[in-house]
Amino acid sequence: MPLPAQPSPETGVLYLGIDLGTSRTSVSASNGVRVTVPSFVGYPKDVVARKLLKKDVLFGDEALEKRLSLNLYRPLAEGVIKSSLESGKSNQIEAEANMRAARDLIAEIVRQARPRADELVYAVIGVPAQASINNKEAILEAAKECVDSAMLCSEPFSVAYGLDMLDDVLVIDIGAGTVDLCRMHGTMPEDADQVTMTTAGDFVDDNLERLIGERYPEAQVTRQMVKTMKERFGSINDNMDPCVVTMPVAGKPTQFDIKEEIKEACAAIVPPIVSGLQQLIATFDPEFQDKLKKRVLLAGGGSQIKGLDTAIEREMVERLGSGKVIRTEEPMYGGSNGALKIANDMPDEYWEQLR
Structure with missing residues (x-):
């Protein structure tokens, strides 16, 4: 259901x-709109594609459907935001293309929120807990073209x-790119209260694609199929039903049961998550460690893996x-709902300073 419209001061x-x-x-x-868009942006390859698609840019599911x-x-x-320059490469064209796609993606999600022409747009944007200063600046740079004022917060904190x-709780926010852990103890979290890991949804996809390839080398499968x-089947329950999927073999659709591969791939994220929790618990005041252990909040799209909460426990x-x-x-709106609440609670003068 949409969030109720909240009065603006x-x-x-x-x-x-x-x-x-x-x-x-x-x-x-704050007008009650809630939207989720897959984070894909596509541009027509040539004049033929432009004539066929009749658009200069496509987003989300439509971009995936027309990706060829x-x-x-x-x-x-x-x-x-991907930056090949930060990874040590010199491909500035690729970096600029990703920056353009990020700007267009943010502009599209703002457009889908349906702002009126006479409204200012103030946005709080969630980012990984330990995003670098350069990455934060890149996100703000991408956002400033379509919002009037923006600030960033860590994703687990917004949840x-x-x-x-806000007190005596450990947050686990599992996305596709990162798992973000945050220790909340009644104040704004500091760097020591947060851990970011890359053993997240994409990590599961990597493992699942590898395991399917090892067991069924004759089957053809793409990353989008694996995702x-x-x-559809993500689970680490002991009593899983068969996970029957269809993959082509030499052009012929063929059925395979990938239950064991699904379970193994999904279970691989549990040990690193608990290691991160252990780090945050072990470095906390010993008198309050038990309280943290009893309040572990599981959020994000990756939290929908069946049996994950029990496995972490x-x-x-x-x-x-x-x-x-x-x-x-x-799980899909925990971060954006929290970011909206932060935006509503922020004093007007703070937003004006950021403009």
């Missing part, structure tokens, strides 16, 4: 909470803020003595 201002994700980008707006006619970009990697869970399989009991994991009710 200043008329003519639309507040947005944006969860800028590697796989999906979500927005929650497009130069397709997934401009966010590990939750931040906790949206649920008013769809994971989203089991691993915590084995390694830390105890653990209690709570799933958020709205």
Whole structure:
């Protein structure tokens, strides 16, 4: 259901909470609009493609569907804008193309929030907990062309803020590019309170693609097919039903059961998550460590893997003595809802300083 429209202290201002994700980008707006768009941007390859598509840029599912006619970009990697310059390469054209795609993606998600022509747009954008200064500046640079004022916050903090869970809680926010952990203890989290790992949804996809290839080398499978399989069957329950999928073999559609591959690929994210939790717990005040273990909040798109909460609890009991994991009710909008709440709570003068 859409969020109820929230009154703005200043008329003519639309507040947005944006969860800028590697796989999906979500927005929650103060006018009640909530939208999620797969984080893909495509541009026609040539004049024939432009004539066929009748568009200069396509987004999300439409871009994926028409990807053979497009130069397709997934401009966010590990939750931040891809920059081949930062990775040590000299391909400035690629870096600029990803920056352009990120700008267009943010502009599209703002457009889908349906701001009025006479409204200012103030946005809070969630980013990975340990995003670098350069990456944060790149996101703000991409956003400034379509919003009047913007600020960034860490994704797990926005999830906790949206649920008013600001004291004695550990947040696990599982996206496609990163798993972000945050230790909340009644104040703004500092660097020592946060951990970012890359063993997230894309990591599961990597493992699943490899495992399918090892067991069924004759089958043809693409990364998008693997992602769809994971989203449909993702589970680490012991009593899983068969996971039957169809993949072509020499052009002939053939059925395969990938239950064991699904379970193994999804289970691989549990040990690193608990290692991160252990790091945050072990470095906290010893008198409050047990409280943290009893309030572990599981959020993000990756939290929808069946049995993940139970598996994390089991691993915590084995390694830390105890653990209690709570799933958020709205994994797709937890970050954007929290970012919207931050935007609404921010004093007007702060937004004016950022403009």
